[in-house]
Amino acid sequence: MGRKFVVGGNWKMNGDKNQINEIVNNLKKGPLDPNAEVVIGVPAIYLAYVKSIVPNTIGVAAQNCWKAPKGAFTGEISPAMIKDVGADWVILGHSERRTIFGEKDDLVAEKVAHALESGLKVIACIGETLEEREAGKTEEVVFRQTKALLPAIGNNWANVVLAYEPVWAIGTGKTATPQQAQDVHASLRNWLSSNASPDIAETVRIQYGGSVTAVNAKELGACPDIDGFLVGGASLKPEFVDIVNATQ
Numbered sequence: 166m167g168r169k170f171v172v173g174g175n176w177k178m179n180g181d182k183n184q185i186n187e188i189v190n191n192l193k194k195g196p197l198d199p200n201a202e203v204v205i206g207v208p209a210i211y212l213a214y215v216k217s218i219v220p221n222t223i224g225v226a227a228q229n230c231w232k233a234p235k236g237a238f239t240g241e242i243s244p245a246m247i248k249d250v251g252a253d254w255v256i257l258g259h260s261e262r263r264t265i266f267g268e269k270d271d272l273v274a275e276k277v278a279h280a281l282e283s284g285l286k287v288i289a290c291i292g293e294t295l296e297e298r299e300a301g302k303t304e305e306v307v308f309r310q311t312k313a314l315l316p317a318i319g320n321n322w323a324n325v326v327l328a329y330e331p332v333w334a335i336g337t338g339k340t341a342t343p344q345q346a347q348d349v350h351a352s353l354r355n356w357l358s359s360n361a362s363p364d365i366a367e368t369v370r371i372q373y374g375g376s377v378t379a380v381n382a383k384e385l386g387a388c389p390d391i392d393g394f395l396v397g398g399a400s401l402k403p404e405f406v407d408i409v410n411a412t413q
């Protein structure tokens with residue numbers, strides 16, 4: 166009850182200053198549902214630029230970070246740096262980080278722990294592959310990925326949003342049906358109730374991600390355990406505003 170709808174736009178490795186200006190102007194024009202929280206996940210190199218042009222009501226997220234504040238980690242950025250340029254969120258454990266860059270559950274957990282300790286809010290992503298779904302392992306995978314996060318999150322659940330993103334639905338145009346998504350969200354909440362606490366299960370927001378569009382957002386958003394979206398492709402387009410407003 167009372168979970169504020171939260172919509173994230175994950176731009177991935179897309180956008181240049183021209184396109185960013187267009188996206189931000191579109192968000193400013195809105196109008197955006199004041200009851201929805203909006204966070205845009207931008208490429209690291211544009212974090213400061215986006216922060217300088219976006220209204221304060223819109224959160225800005227990095228799409229990854231390292232698990233230490235500074236040091237000899239060529240090419241990486243730290244939560245301290247993300248905060249220093251004014252952003253306050255980071256997306257961690259995205260399936261593209263897990264599959265393309267080989268990030269395992271324990272590395273994701275270490276990153277989550279350090280990001281939270283550093284005062285960032287975290288969108289932590291979980292989700293099964295098509296092979297895992299077809300083998301009937303959806304819950305096993307999602308519970309395993311979430312279990313790894315429990316010690317990392319500790320008492321910091323208020324600063325965490327979970328994003329359930331079935332890998333087979335990402336960038337494929339194959340959205341999970343509202344029932345498929347609702348089922349996983351509900352069983353994850355149930356699992357959290359036993360393995361974290363009933364209060365955490367009740368209050369944590371769980372986003373759905375994977376081919377969300379203005380067309381399917383309303384039906385997905387109406388499901389009782391879907392508390393928002395993590396949007397890839399459509400977050401670069403004007404329809405993102407309609408997705409933010411899906412529960413209005």
Ligand SMILES: O=C(CO)COP(=O)(O)O
Binds near residue numbers: 335338376377395397
């Ligand atoms: O990976 C996603 C968001 O993090 C989803 O991407 P698409 O919305 O492009 O399927």
